[in-house]
Amino acid sequence: MLHSPVAATALPQSAPFPSLSLLFFCFYFNILAESAQNGGGPRMSRSRSRSRRVRPNVLVTGTPGTGKTTMSSLLADAAAMRHFNVGDLVRQKGLHDGWDDHLHCHVINEDMVCDELEDSMEEGGNIVDYHGCDFFPERWFDLVVVLQTDNSVLHDRLTSRGYMGAKLTNNIECEIFQVLLEEARESYASEIVMPLHSNNVEDISRNVATLTEWINNWRPPVRLKFCLKECMWLKHLVQIVFEGQCPIHLLVFD
Ligand code: ADP
Numbered sequence: 561m562l563h564s565p566v567a568a569t570a571l572p573q574s575a576p577f578p579s580l581s582l583l584f585f586c587f588y589f590n591i592l593a594e595s596a597q598n599g600g601g602p603r604m605s606r607s608r609s610r611s612r613r614v615r616p617n618v619l620v621t622g623t624p625g626t627g628k629t630t631m632s633s634l635l636a637d638a639a640a641m642r643h644f645n646v647g648d649l650v651r652q653k654g655l656h657d658g659w660d661d662h663l664h665c666h667v668i669n670e671d672m673v674c675d676e677l678e679d680s681m682e683e684g685g686n687i688v689d690y691h692g693c694d695f696f697p698e699r700w701f702d703l704v705v706v707l708q709t710d711n712s713v714l715h716d717r718l719t720s721r722g723y724m725g726a727k728l729t730n731n732i733e734c735e736i737f738q739v740l741l742e743e744a745r746e747s748y749a750s751e752i753v754m755p756l757h758s759n760n761v762e763d764i765s766r767n768v769a770t771l772t773e774w775i776n777n778w779r780p781p782v783r784l785k786f787c788l789k790e791c792m793w794l795k796h797l798v799q800i801v802f803e804g805q806c807p808i809h810l811l812v813f814d
Pocket of ligand 1: 628
């Protein structure tokens, strides 16, 4: 009978309770993962505490004209969520560094926008609508929706909005090259990024229905660390089992 060397090393024979060893490593790696998720990277610097939200936060992004505000507003009504149109927020609260004459838009101050939204995001139950997504803290969002529109349809929507010249061309190219979808996939876990078509009113209805159902079925993720906090006896047991030879100091019981 062949024995796998991997299996042989995975369960150290010296440990008196192999199942407890496994349990410990599950806890250990979970804590390391949580620590990296909440403390690592420049976008995590605004982290105050682990979120306890009971309703999800949804980011709706996409090229201007794909229907973010239209859909977000309907979704907010259908699912009883708060809707933040970041463009409006920037204008109303002056969260910018002046006006860009070339692109005919405000130069958004990303830090001011994040500070403005932080408390609401901590509470949960928000839909954030903006044509960019890489500067928000990753921990804020449970779902990132990327709306997509066929080029000819988008062209008509943007020209009827008065876009022309470089502003029109830039936005059409942005949609052709799927810039926002790529940005979303680079900024968030791929399993929470959801591209949706937004070409006609049927698409809006279907998207609102799909997302309302998703929001209503959402449950906060079970946090193992929270369970551990309640189990101080486990810490003592692990210390006894490993006789002080494992990096027990990495377990944080806050
Ligand atoms: P965004 O917020 O992405 O810039 P808007 O929600 O302001 O886009 O929509 C731009 C225009 O396109 C609006 O006139 C809106 O009524 C229209 N529109 C948006 N989504 C759709 C859709 N799925 N089907 C038809 N028209 C749409």
